[in-house]
Amino acid sequence: ETGVTQTPRHLVMGMTNKKSLKCEQHLGHNAMYWYKQSAKKPLELMFVYSLEERVENNSVPSRFSPECPNSSHLFLHLHTLQPEDSALYLCASSQDRGLWNEQFFGPGTRLTVL
Amino acid sequence: AQSVTQPDIHITVSEGASLELRCNYSYGATPYLFWYVQSPGQGLQLLLKYFSGDTLVQGIKGFEAEFKRSQSSFNLRKPSVHWSDAAEYFCAVGAQANDYKLSFGAGTTVTVRA
Numbered sequence: 302e303t304g305v306t307q308t309p310r311h312l313v314m315g316m317t318n319k320k321s322l323k324c325e326q327h328l329g330h331n332a333m334y335w336y337k338q339s340a341k342k343p344l345e346l347m348f349v350y351s352l353e354e355r356v357e358n359n360s361v362p363s364r365f366s367p368e369c370p371n372s373s374h375l376f377l378h379l380h381t382l383q384p385e386d387s388a389l390y391l392c393a394s395s396q397d398r399g400l401w402n403e404q405f406f407g408p409g410t411r412l413t414v415l
Numbered sequence: 416a417q418s419v420t421q422p423d424i425h426i427t428v429s430e431g432a433s434l435e436l437r438c439n440y441s442y443g444a445t446p447y448l449f450w451y452v453q454s455p456g457q458g459l460q461l462l463l464k465y466f467s468g469d470t471l472v473q474g475i476k477g478f479e480a481e482f483k484r485s486q487s488s489f490n491l492r493k494p495s496v497h498w499s500d501a502a503e504y505f506c507a508v509g510a511q512a513n514d515y516k517l518s519f520g521a522g523t524t525v526t527v528r529a
Contacts, residue, residue, distance in 0.1 A: 406458030
């Protein structure tokens, strides 16, 4: 238990659906991250929020839309996804930005797009 | 930009035997180096990190890693593997301490046989 929870743990959706992934951290951290983990590929940083302000949008397609309503919650809204978007989506948080702050990861949401 | 190569996709080791996982990085200046472990169904957990100083770094769960600038390597070792060490291991490199961006390797899967 890392103090970072993600729901749902598994999600199957069609290409025309709209769904949202939720991440919650109970660590009092100020920075939160979304990563995409595809099979046998390096983790890809998608978005970073620091004090609820988006500081990174790593060339992610607009069909992925993040939202950070407060420092404890992070959402990833999904719409009109493609099959290649099937992956494990990991949320992480850290006390602040900066590599000296350890990132704590949630267990991920396994997304399958049909 | 920095990058990481983990040459071994899959390693099988007997319980009680030693383990070494290879990591090579590409970066012109002094890198910030990390090893993470991901157990099945879990998020990533930080094993150890190197920022500066002693090139032999001790981490959790009995792991250690050695930074060798001349070889651009940061190999992870454990003297005696336990069945619970079966997992996927990721090496990561960061460029600036005040940044948050990590470049991850594709991972090495470790199988432990009885």
